[in-house]
Amino acid sequence: MSPQRVLRERKGHCLEGAVLAAAALRVNGHPPLLMDLEAVRDDDHVLAIYRQHGLWGSIAKSNFAGLRFRAPVYRTLRELALSYVDHYYNLRGERTLRSYSAPVNLARLDNRHWMTSDEDVWCVPELLIATRHFPLFPDKVARALPRLDRRSFEAGMHGWTKH
Template identity: 70%
Template sequence: MPASRSSDPTGFTPRELRALRALGSPVGIQRALDAMPYHLAGTAWSPRRVLRERTAHRLEGAVFAAAALRVPGFPPLLRDLEAVQDTDHVIAVFRVRGHRGAIAKSNFSGLRYREPVHRTLREVVMSCFDGYINLRGERTLRAYSPRRTWPASTGAGRAGPSRRTISGGSRSTCSRSGTRPC
């Protein structure tokens, strides 16, 4: 028999909501992610599955963090940090008293939690720049996605997500257009 769903708009069961509420804050959510082993599987687990399995990779960790942030009332905001010759990184962004912070799952500790001290999203992204290094020692962060509330609308006729580049130039790929400087 499936677990009963609550009338809560997050879609979590009462038991799952208790577990997420117990995390208490963005710091608590990051601690939970840090306690989870990082896995390399090519999966795209839901936040519910991450909660059940207690393991995640970058994308799953960020989506889990965004969903967990929604429970205490933060908007579920995700940003993709794009790299060249490296893998992308995904962060869940939150605001406290007008300042932005971020939660992330990474196999490198320097790309995880960001205290809410940044005035802009660009400041949050740039705080990741020095730690965003590939195995050849090259800094690889190049762009980030714009503000999108998760889950983003995917209605027909909508343009794909745009991104902002570090260099200030425009880049466009199959589903991305309309860039602004990072």
């Protein structure tokens, strides 16, 4: 849904939250940028990203406590994406984050009215999927990632609801 629809209907998932945050960032003078976090055996996650004083931060909506906001303290987008690794896990406790996308500037979709459309804005996820993704680490490292410990798992699930 477009940010206008999200505000009107007062609901949204991860993607809608990121698109709404990108619109809010744009209204406040930042370019409307998104970044896709790609996972295995799990859902992808979308972040609205911004720069402040040359450093990257992000805004996101998630039912998992550790997948939300990041203060702008990261020198690169890779550093920002890596900050999500320990908090990005599936219901089996497997750490699942594997790659991140190049930034996507939603201004490219202004002619599709991504901020105000009453229709679904499928052009946004289509653009994210088509954008180049970069691996965070080699497959050998990914296979050796330990499962999350029980206490960290439970802490990250605080506020989680089935959908």
